[in-house]
Amino acid sequence: MAKGPxxxxxxxxVRDSIYCNxxxxxxxxxWGLYPAIEAEVDEARYVEELVRLARSGLPQLAQxxxxxxxxxxxxxxxxxxxxLEHLLxxxxxxxxxxxxxxxxxxxxxxxSVPRGFFLPVTPGTKFPTLGGCIAADVHGKNHHREGTLxxxxxxxxxxxxxxxxxxxxxxxxxxxxxxxxxxxxxxGFIYAATLRLKPITSSYMQVRTVRTGDFxxxxxxxxxxxxxxLYSVAWIDCLARGRHLGRSLVxxxxxxxxxxxxxxxxxxxxxxxxxxxxxxxxxxxxxVRAFNTLFYHRHWxxxxxxxxxxxxYFYPLDALSHWNRIYGRAGFLQYQxxxxxxxxxxxxxEILGRIAAxxxxxxxxxxxxxxPEEEGLLSFPLPGYTLALDFPLQGGxxxxxxxxxxxxxxxxxxRIYLAKDAILEESDFVAMYPRLEEFRAxxxxxxxxxxxxxxxxxxxxxx
Ligand SMILES: Cc1cc2nc3c(=O)[nH]c(=O)nc-3n(C[C@H](O)[C@H](O)[C@H](O)COP(=O)(O)OP(=O)(O)OC[C@H]3O[C@@H](n4cnc5c(N)ncnc54)[C@H](O)[C@@H]3O)c2cc1C
Numbered sequence: 001m002a003k004g005p006x007x008x009x010x011x012x013x014v015r016d017s018i019y020c021n022x023x024x025x026x027x028x029x030x031w032g033l034y035p036a037i038e039a040e041v042d043e044a045r046y047v048e049e050l051v052r053l054a055r056s057g058l059p060q061l062a063q064x065x066x067x068x069x070x071x072x073x074x075x076x077x078x079x080x081x082x083x084l085e086h087l088l089x090x091x092x093x094x095x096x097x098x099x100x101x102x103x104x105x106x107x108x109x110x111x112s113v114p115r116g117f118f119l120p121v122t123p124g125t126k127f128p129t130l131g132g133c134i135a136a137d138v139h140g141k142n143h144h145r146e147g148t149l150x151x152x153x154x155x156x157x158x159x160x161x162x163x164x165x166x167x168x169x170x171x172x173x174x175x176x177x178x179x180x181x182x183x184x185x186x187x188g189f190i191y192a193a194t195l196r197l198k199p200i201t202s203s204y205m206q207v208r209t210v211r212t213g214d215f216x217x218x219x220x221x222x223x224x225x226x227x228x229x230l231y232s233v234a235w236i237d238c239l240a241r242g243r244h245l246g247r248s249l250v251x252x253x254x255x256x257x258x259x260x261x262x263x264x265x266x267x268x269x270x271x272x273x274x275x276x277x278x279x280x281x282x283x284x285x286x287x288v289r290a291f292n293t294l295f296y297h298r299h300w301x302x303x304x305x306x307x308x309x310x311x312x313y314f315y316p317l318d319a320l321s322h323w324n325r326i327y328g329r330a331g332f333l334q335y336q337x338x339x340x341x342x343x344x345x346x347x348x349x350e351i352l353g354r355i356a357a358x359x360x361x362x363x364x365x366x367x368x369x370x371x372p373e374e375e376g377l378l379s380f381p382l383p384g385y386t387l388a389l390d391f392p393l394q395g396g397x398x399x400x401x402x403x404x405x406x407x408x409x410x411x412x413x414x415r416i417y418l419a420k421d422a423i424l425e426e427s428d429f430v431a432m433y434p435r436l437e438e439f440r441a442x443x444x445x446x447x448x449x450x451x452x453x454x455x456x457x458x459x460x461x462x463x
Contacts, residue, residue, distance in 0.1 A: 028078065031324050032069035033331030034393055034422060037455065043080040047159065050189045053079055054451070055163035061454045062185045064132025065104060067125055069334040070422025071455035072184050073132070079189070081131055087111060088192060095197040096154070101131025101190040113266050117197035118255070118310070120152040124366070126267075126315050131190040136419035137182030137379040141231035141253070141314070144371045148379060150181035152196045159189040161447040179442035182376030184418055186443055186452050186462065201258040203265050205231075205313045208252045210303045215246025215349060215367075219385065222250060222369050230254050231313075236365040238389060241356045246349065248367065253313055267311035271321040277329040327392045335402055336388035336417040337409045338370055344385045347412050351405055355389070360398060365389045377439040380417045388420065399423055418456065426461045436462075 029036035042060075044050050053060065061075040065082060084102035091097070095117045099108065105119060106126040112118065123138045137150045155169040156177060168177040180187045208229070212218040218234040225232065229252035236248045258264075317323055324332070339347055366388045370381040391398045406416060406428045415432040416424050430436060443450075443463065450463040457463065 028063075028066070028074050029331070030066055030068050030070050030073050030422070032334055032422065033324055033327070033329070034333065035071055035074070035455065036331070037074055037076065039074065040077045041080060042078070043083055044189075045083040047157075047165065047191045050079070050159040050191055051163045051165065054159050054161055054189065057449070057451065059451055059453055061452060062101075062131065062135070062189050064102065064129035064135070065127055067123075067128040067132065068136060068419040070420060071459065072136075072418055072421070073454065075454045081129060081189075084131075084191065090115075095199055096194060097197065098155075098192060098194045099130055100192050101134075102129050104129055105133065110266060112197055113200075113203050113310075114264050116199055116201065116264060118200045118203075119149075120196060120198045121146060121149040122314055124315065125318055127318065130193055130195070134181060134190060134193055135183060135185045137374060137376040138419070139368075139370070139381055141233045141368060143381055144226055144232070144369045145230055147371060148181075148374050148376070148381060149195075150374055150376050150379065153181065153193055154196060155194040156180055156190055157192040158187070159191055161188060161449065161451045165191070175442050176446060178375050179377050179439050179446075182374065182379035182418075183439065183443075184378065184457065184462075185454065186457055187446055188452060200255050200264075202256050202263060203267075203310050204256040204261075204263075205253045205308050205310055206256045207306050207308045207313055208303070209306070210250045210252070212248045212250055214244065215248065215352060216345060218246065218248035218250050218367060219345060219369075222252075222367075225252055226369070228252075232368070234367040236352070236367055236387070238352060238355050238365040239359070241353075245356060246352050251313070253308075256307055261307065265309065267309065267315075271319060274320055274322045274325045277325045327390070330393045330395070332393055333391045333398065333402065333422055334388060334420040335391060335405075336386060336420040337405075337414050338380065338382055338384050338386040338417075339409065339412055339414040340382060340384040343412060344414075347408060347414075348385055348387065351387075351408065354401075354405070358401065360391055360401065377435040377442070378418065378433055380415060380419070382413075382415060384414070386417075388417075421456065424460065426459070429460045429462075 024041045026039060026041045027036050028039045058077055060077040060079055063073050063078040063080050066073050081102035084100035087099045089098040092115060104127055109126060121140045123140060133149050134153060137148045139148045155167055158166050158168060160166060166173060176187060210221055212221060222232045231253040234248040234250045236246055240247045368386050370384055370386055373382050410428045410431045
């Protein structure tokens, strides 16, 4: 795993403080590799460095492990938090830990799983940082039952634009707390967080996989089983058309109880590497259709039960290091939206139909259901269906198509996920996030000169 910006680029090498910070000029991008920009990259190892950087008054952005896809984690000056990677405290009885923001979920799991605790909410990769996950208020396959990660955060320790250090929680500075959960790094540096973990007795999952004939059947199954299974997700074959439109594999899961075959074993650090960027022609509607058909029919039994380690269940893509290279050097867009339950099924079907008709090769399409809205002012979830798809950039030809879909989603009362976005237009954003003015008021109070900003926040007029 690449750690710290020193692995990313050649060093311009400016030593500028008693802590020997290294400022580098580097090309940076999110996980989708689009857009990529030249930036000054600084790194922080101590809270004092965050204070000094904040006091500089320069426009800047905290950066985690760049697992957001678009331009939320990039700006012309970024501060990598990857060296703020320490666990500060752990209460083994309550399962509450306090850790610096740059620690990765991978490191948290390595610490907590052997002690009988799991992440309360996890995204589909274990390589983001704790700070990045709080800033995006990430959701997992259990949102319909347990909400986002923010619900399990008790306290944040922050460094604000004036260099002051504050704690915020549901009791202290609650408005700052609510704006920072899902606030995409725009309220200040998160230095550390206190998080409640989930007790487990084994690191295995009882998984039921069901092949469904179409999209409606998948949604119905997920809603019928919501009390029985804590986790649910559906993989959708986006290129299937006609009566197969939206055929899916629904994967339902619960933590398995302890047994001889289900211990507290950790995941393996081994990954296979995608060694170079594939040429653009490698992924086309035909190759993706062939892959999807094989994947769908591999599960030849319509309904099966398995005992599976948490790693392949939660993090299947982590098995391939740098899998984002399969879309070629130009990169790709991940597009994730949520639609309210009312009318959501019909519109989802229409959107899937348009994607299938266009043959817009989406390698991955993942469907989940969301429960209630969150306390984070810019948190993404609302009660409904959420779909995430990858689109190769195709020299930008895909963008007008997706902007058109954005209009449909806005009209239906849906939303685009900021952690995945690179192209949303300000007018749609304003309509999608009704608590935006409340967020703006908090930001103006704590960051009056708009010091914390990203390419995304500039594009969306988010100040
Ligand atoms: C394969 C894959 C699967 C994913 N699955 C999911 C999923 O299921 N659910 C989901 O919700 N997300 C998912 N994501 C998205 C990912 O979890 C989020 O984008 C997360 O924010 C990435 O964290 P990061 O540490 O890489 O942060 P970055 O991408 O580096 O930054 C993301 C945001 O966090 C801010 N930030 C980072 N650190 C700090 C800090 N210390 N203080 C203040 N702000 C900070 C940045 O400014 C930026 O706005 C997935 C991503 C990938 C690549």
